[in-house]
Amino acid sequence: MADAFSGGSLRIEGVSKYFGAFRAVNEVDLEIRKGEFLTLLGPSGSGKTTLLMMIAGFLDITSGDIALDGSSIAEVPAEKRNFGMVFQGYALFPHMTVRDNIGYALSVRKRPEAEIRARVDEMLELVQLQDFANRKPGQLSGGQQQRVALARALCFAPPVLLLDEPLGALDKKLRVEVQEQLKDIHRRVGTTFIYVTHDQEEALSMSDRIVIMRDGAIEQVGSPQELYERPATRFAASFLGKSNFIHQNGRAYALRPEKIDIHLGSGHPQARRSGTITSITYFGSMQRIIVETTEAEQIEVDIDVWRNRQPLHEGEVVELSWQDAAAVELNES
Amino acid sequence: MNAVARHIHPGWAIIAPLLVLVVALYLGPILNIMWLSVTDPEPGLGNYRKLFEGDTLLRIVWTTLRICVITTVFSVTLGYSIAYAMVHCHQRQKNYMLTLLLVSFWISILVRTFSWLMLLGRNGLVNNTLETLGLISAPIAFMRNELGVLIGMVHYMIPYAVLPLLVSMQSLDSRVMDASRNLGASGSQTFWRIYLPLTLPGIVASTLLVFILSLGFYVTPAVLGGGKVLMVAEYISVQLLVTLKWGTAAMLAALMLAGVLAMLWIMSRFMKLSAVFGGSTR
Numbered sequence: 237m238a239d240a241f242s243g244g245s246l247r248i249e250g251v252s253k254y255f256g257a258f259r260a261v262n263e264v265d266l267e268i269r270k271g272e273f274l275t276l277l278g279p280s281g282s283g284k285t286t287l288l289m290m291i292a293g294f295l296d297i298t299s300g301d302i303a304l305d306g307s308s309i310a311e312v313p314a315e316k317r318n319f320g321m322v323f324q325g326y327a328l329f330p331h332m333t334v335r336d337n338i339g340y341a342l343s344v345r346k347r348p349e350a351e352i353r354a355r356v357d358e359m360l361e362l363v364q365l366q367d368f369a370n371r372k373p374g375q376l377s378g379g380q381q382q383r384v385a386l387a388r389a390l391c392f393a394p395p396v397l398l399l400d401e402p403l404g405a406l407d408k409k410l411r412v413e414v415q416e417q418l419k420d421i422h423r424r425v426g427t428t429f430i431y432v433t434h435d436q437e438e439a440l441s442m443s444d445r446i447v448i449m450r451d452g453a454i455e456q457v458g459s460p461q462e463l464y465e466r467p468a469t470r471f472a473a474s475f476l477g478k479s480n481f482i483h484q485n486g487r488a489y490a491l492r493p494e495k496i497d498i499h500l501g502s503g504h505p506q507a508r509r510s511g512t513i514t515s516i517t518y519f520g521s522m523q524r525i526i527v528e529t530t531e532a533e534q535i536e537v538d539i540d541v542w543r544n545r546q547p548l549h550e551g552e553v554v555e556l557s558w559q560d561a562a563a564v565e566l567n568e569s
Numbered sequence: 570m571n572a573v574a575r576h577i578h579p580g581w582a583i584i585a586p587l588l589v590l591v592v593a594l595y596l597g598p599i600l601n602i603m604w605l606s607v608t609d610p611e612p613g614l615g616n617y618r619k620l621f622e623g624d625t626l627l628r629i630v631w632t633t634l635r636i637c638v639i640t641t642v643f644s645v646t647l648g649y650s651i652a653y654a655m656v657h658c659h660q661r662q663k664n665y666m667l668t669l670l671l672v673s674f675w676i677s678i679l680v681r682t683f684s685w686l687m688l689l690g691r692n693g694l695v696n697n698t699l700e701t702l703g704l705i706s707a708p709i710a711f712m713r714n715e716l717g718v719l720i721g722m723v724h725y726m727i728p729y730a731v732l733p734l735l736v737s738m739q740s741l742d743s744r745v746m747d748a749s750r751n752l753g754a755s756g757s758q759t760f761w762r763i764y765l766p767l768t769l770p771g772i773v774a775s776t777l778l779v780f781i782l783s784l785g786f787y788v789t790p791a792v793l794g795g796g797k798v799l800m801v802a803e804y805i806s807v808q809l810l811v812t813l814k815w816g817t818a819a820m821l822a823a824l825m826l827a828g829v830l831a832m833l834w835i836m837s838r839f840m841k842l843s844a845v846f847g848g849s850t851r
């Protein structure tokens with residue numbers, strides 16, 4: 237089903253947005269590939285929504301250009317862009333049934349009633365809401381509303397689907413469930429997804445590529461593995477996962493806590509640091525240990541509890557070691 | 570029943586004495602009027618029967634209803650445009666518009682009615698200007714007819730029409746309109762299919778408010794109608810003060826009260842409907 241979709245590719249070139257003198261988006265260059273799941277990740281206020289609104293056509297771009305499949309859409313009004321969008325807070329039509337909400341895009345395009353009906357049925361099945369077609373949005377749970385918003389945005393087979401923190405209003409457990417559904421729907425429909433979130437776990441588990449944004453500019457772009465394994469900056473390393481920062485020979489390195497080995501006592505041949513355990517926090521599958529080194533650094537070490545069964549205690553003297561590849565050099569200015 | 574019980578708040582105890590006083594002072598006279606309508610000059614439904622004997626009374630009721638409906642239609646339509654403009658313009662212009670609206674709200678009805686007298690009279694500003702420009706050869710009769718009454722009443726009612734609409738439009742979530750555009754709807758499709766239905770509770774509230782207020786209009790029809798356009802309120806005052814037929818006056822008053830209560834009942838039905846809409850417009 238739903239195989240009539242084909243994703244579009246987007247090219248964002250030197251796009252900036254000023255609100256008065258305030259620069260919300262700064263010279264963003266980005267290629268978004270056909271059919272990929274791309275996530276814009278960044279703290280609140282980093283310009284994610286603004287960038288998305290410019291792609292959707294709700295905000296004019298101050299400078300730069302946006303092109304869909306090679307042709308510029310900068311001058312195309314929002315209602316002519318044919319991009320699906322799931323709004324923050326969903327923005328469902330409260331006076332219409334779920335069926336009318338989902339069929340709205342086809343209905344304003346004056347498509348025949350039978351076609352709309354069939355297509356809406358298909359969408360209801362895609363998001364598993366067949367039994368709720370005649371309810372109003374106010375009678376649905378948050379997760380169901382989210383799925384209506386998704387179905388409404390996908391109903392007219394848009395080449396690109398924009399999602400602005402679609403899971404923000406859901407509780408944690410439901411969020412994980414919906415993430416999987418979203419991922420599954422993305423696989424099935426083949427539309428290009430541009431997904432905005434400030435939740436790093438969400439970004440890591442769902443995306444083909446992640447764009448880390450900071451103060452309106454792109455900090456780093458890459459696959460989840462690339463970004464996690466090879467963060468380019470301190471910001472990228474600390475925003476996506478946890479990281480220690482160490483200095484060696486005047487250079488800065490990021491070092492993930494789980495890539496450090498800890499050894500009791502002293503005299504280990506590969507030891508790079510020695511120090512004292514200042515705290516141990518138990519998380520079930522792993523333990524987080526904070527070591528204060530003789531260089532006066534605080535280093536966090538995550539230990540797999542099952543594979544490292546040596547008992548550790550606060551105040552003990554330990555040594556730390558890691559492989560060369562574990563420490564990633566950062567561009568520090 | 571449950572809903573009623575849940576809404577009784579301990580705070581009611583504090584305002585209870587005042588409430589009792591108000592109810593007594595309002596309910597007393599109203600009951601008195603209803604009593605009069607079936608007892609004066611003699612017990613029975615004689616006063617009500619008069620409605621259907623001869624056509625004077627019926628004609629007055631009909632004139633009143635017609636003027637009220639036309640006034641309501643124009644006031645709410647114009648009020649809708651004004652409220653729309655106010656909600657969607659810049660803050661500064663909005664403040665100007667709100668000030669103008671409130672100023673006309675606060676000016677006494679007498680002053681406003683007499684201003685129209687000056688403007689619309691045979692030698693008023695409007696007729697003089699049109700004649701000077703050569704657009705008309707004889708003065709247009711704006712006064713002493715229904716047209717004058719309607720102009721005066723619509724003008725007076727517009728602020729009342731605007732306020733409920735303003736509240737309703739301001740509480741709309743603008744993202745819903747964005748969503749409509751994003752889904753490919755043109756501006757007019759978005760207006761007819763999303764904006765208008767979502768502001769319907771405001772339209773209903775505004776319509777009923779204007780209609781109910783118009784029913785009891787006295788000064789404007791009396792002055793601008795010049796005795797030619799007799800509405801219920803003026804007729805009641807004539808019965809009370811000139812012909813001293815208190816029973817007839819009381820009957821008409823009771824009739825209007827019943828009409829207003831019926832409209833309020835309709836309004837309460839509509840307000841429940843708006844709750845059914847649910848979602849983001851609460």
Ligand SMILES: Nc1ncnc2c1ncn2[C@@H]1O[C@H](COP(=O)(O)OP(=O)(O)O)[C@@H](O)[C@H]1O
Binds near residue numbers: 258279281
């Ligand atoms: N309409 C606007 N007028 C002025 N400033 C705005 C407007 N919209 C967003 N901003 C500012 O632009 C910055 C980026 O906002 P936004 O794109 O919403 O961030 P995010 O979605 O990443 O949280 C913020 O500092 C915000 O205050």
Ligand SMILES: [Mg+2]
Binds near residue numbers: 284
């Ligand atoms: Mg945002």
